[in-house]
Amino acid sequence: MxxxxxxxxxxxxxxxxxxxxxxxxxxxxxxxxSWTQVTEQPVIPVLPAYIASTKITSTTIESPSIFGGTIAIGSGNNVFKADSEGIHLGNASFVNAPFRVSMDGKLTALDGTFTGTITGSTITGSTIKTATTSAGNLELSGSGFIARNTLGEKNGVVIDNGNFSSVDFYYRDQYRGGIAQTAGNLALTTTMGPIIIEAAQASSTMFRGKVDFTNATVTGIVAKFG
Structure with missing residues (x-):
């Protein structure tokens, strides 16, 4: 043919x-x-030695090292970029990207799920919660500390971080008592049942300073003098 x-x-x-x-x-x-007999020979480029180990196919680039100003996958704001500022994705601009890692190792992300151990000298956040288990979970925020049950109710210790702080005790969102500091006073209160102050066996319960029973009804005390 x-x-x-x-x-x-x-x-x-x-x-x-x-x-x-x-x-x-x-x-x-x-x-x-013969090639030597050809006049006006065209220039045939010689493969540089530094790319001898590089392999480029229709789908892959294989090389020990790849250098460049910017590496981008995607376009517009649907893009992943690696450049002199760091790596980022979700926005063409590094400072506006919802996920970015700067060259000094600072990570910014709008949300995330982490497993294993997180180690750091300082953890900052508006609210830090533990995972909910059969016993409930713990919640730490600028307002204080709250223990909750599986229904999300206050259940256990609640620490208030206001000007007049307190350590309160709850059962299923019901306040049962606590210790509060208000205007220089320290108050121990309960909403159900008695307040019991008990020392260990063979030890003493001691009061120092003035004891004022003016607004109290005292029973079971036998006065001893001398």
Whole structure:
């Protein structure tokens, strides 16, 4: 089968046995042309030695090292970028990206799920919660500390971080008592049942300073003097 390529003034015919170039050059089946006999030789680039180990295919680039000003995957704000500012995705601008890591290692993310151990000298957040278990969870915020049950009710210790702080005790969102500091006073209160102050066996319960029973009803005390 012949392959025919037509040009304006020339005709090239290539077959299994001959090559015809125009009307003045004919080559038989055993003809050869030496490269040194070709005039006006074209420049054939030589592969640089530094990319000898590089492999580029239609789908992959394999190299020990890749250097460049910016690496981008995607376009617009649906993009991942690595450049001199760091790595970021979700926005074409580094400072507006919802996820970004700066060159000094600072991580910014709008949300995340982490497993394992998080180690750091300072953890800052508006609210820090533990995972909910069969016993409930703990919640730490600028307002204080709250223990909750599985229903989300205050249940256990609640520490208030106001000007007059307190340590309160709750059962299923019901206040049962606590210790509060108000205007220089320290108050121990209960909403159900007695307040019991008990020392260990063979130890004493001691009061120092003035004891005022003016507004109290005292029972079971036998006065001893001297």
């Amino acid at each position: 012949n392959i025919i390529i037509r040009r304006t003034l020339n005709l090239i015919i290539l077959s299994n046995t001959k090559l015809l170039l125009g009307e003045n050059a004919f080559m038989g089946p055993n003809a050869r042309i």
